Amino acid sequence: GTPANIIVGSHVWVEDPTLAWIDGEVLSIKNNEVHVQTSNGKKVTTDRSKVFPKDMEAPPGGVDDMTRLSYLHEPGVLQNLATRYELNEIYTYTGSILIAVNPFQRLPHLYDTHMMEQYKGADFGELSPHVFAIADVAYREMINEGKNNSILVSGESGAGKTETTKMLMRYLAHLGGRSGVEGRTVEQQVLESNPVLEAFGNAKTVRNNNSSRFGKFVEIQFDKTGRISGAAIRTYLLERSRVCQINTPERNYHCFYFLCAAPHEV
Ligand SMILES: Nc1ncnc2c1ncn2[C@@H]1O[C@H](COP(=O)(O)OP(=O)(O)OP(=O)(O)O)[C@@H](O)[C@H]1O
Structure with a gap:
């Protein structure tokens, strides 16, 4: 109005x-x-x-939850995200929803084990907005209520869904992993499946050098004690036309280039 x-x-x-x-x-x-x-x-x-x-009293560093903005209109939201992005704060909440702005650079300190430990069991909203906080709430609710939980990751191509999903999986593997188990654990295998799936289902497009050309439903199963007991990955709607038809500068699926680059004896 x-x-x-x-x-x-x-x-x-x-x-x-x-x-x-x-x-x-x-x-x-x-x-x-x-x-x-x-x-x-x-x-x-x-x-x-x-x-x-325009909110002239907005804090110079922005707010970490957009529900605290005086005006929840498009310029207000974008200004807040841009202000935080300038400070390398790529995550912002809108209530219980997390908004991630693609940093287009590696931010290893944001995802290390120390960070995972900090978010473990912390109350939602107590620490800075983070993808680990979302995974932590989902995990805890699943344990407390004994029910399945889902995390939906959405955004346009190149927004960061694939990277975000990998971080969610890493964090859940951290929470539900077993130490001292012989051989490779389920959580290791789940994480190791990513490069294989990406080889066959990801390709360079004009919008993203590693664009997933298929949908993915990752199911991680936990036992009653909260330990990972199994996993299933379902894939949907692979863009099959890319195999025989590509427009420059886009590329075919990574696996073909891996094959060509592989040493002769392989
Ligand atoms: N959290 C992040 N930290 C560092 N780099 C990131 C992050 N998120 C995204 N990126 C960068 O942006 C690129 C594109 O992100 P990603 O592949 O996750 O997008 P997407 O939303 O899955 O796109 P598509 O729908 O095309 O598959 C990544 O290859 C990576 O270089």
Whole structure:
């Protein structure tokens, strides 16, 4: 709806063709036309319904749960995510949902054993937003309620679903793993299945160098004590057309290049 609190002098967000949103100050309002002086020195005239109030009291580092934003509109949400991203904070909550912004760089400190130990059993929301916190809640609820639990990872191509899923699996393997078991454990085998599945089902696309061209349902089974007892991976809808038809600069499935690069004796 139309925000009622836009007056001359208000700090606002308006759409920008390149930046998506730009902040500015309202110079004048005539009927439904709002004139805005933007912070990058432009004057913009736009419809009142396309002007959104800017929270001037927002903390400089953003908020780690978006439900705490004064204004839950698109520019407010994006500004918060961008502010946090600048500080390498790639995770943000919206209530119990975790939003991950692809860092496009390795952040090993974020996923090491020390970090896993910190999230183990910590109350949700007590520590910074993290994919481990989501896995921890899912695991704990499963144990406490004795029921199956699911974690849905969604996003556009290249958003980071595959990487996020691997982190979830690593954390669950950490929680439910057995130490001192002879041979390779179930959780090791589950984690080791990733490179094989990716070889046959992932390919370079224009949007992602390691794009999963199939859907995946990973089931990890736990016994009553919370230890991993088994696992199943179901795959869906592999993009089969890619095997015989690819458009440059995209590539075929990784396995073909692995085969060509393999030494002769293999
Ligand atoms: N948490 C992360 N840390 C470091 N790099 C990441 C992370 N998430 C994503 N990336 C980088 O982004 C790339 C694309 O991510 P990913 O393959 O997970 O996307 P996706 O959502 O699964 O895409 P698709 O739908 O095409 O399979 C990864 O290969 C990796 O380089």
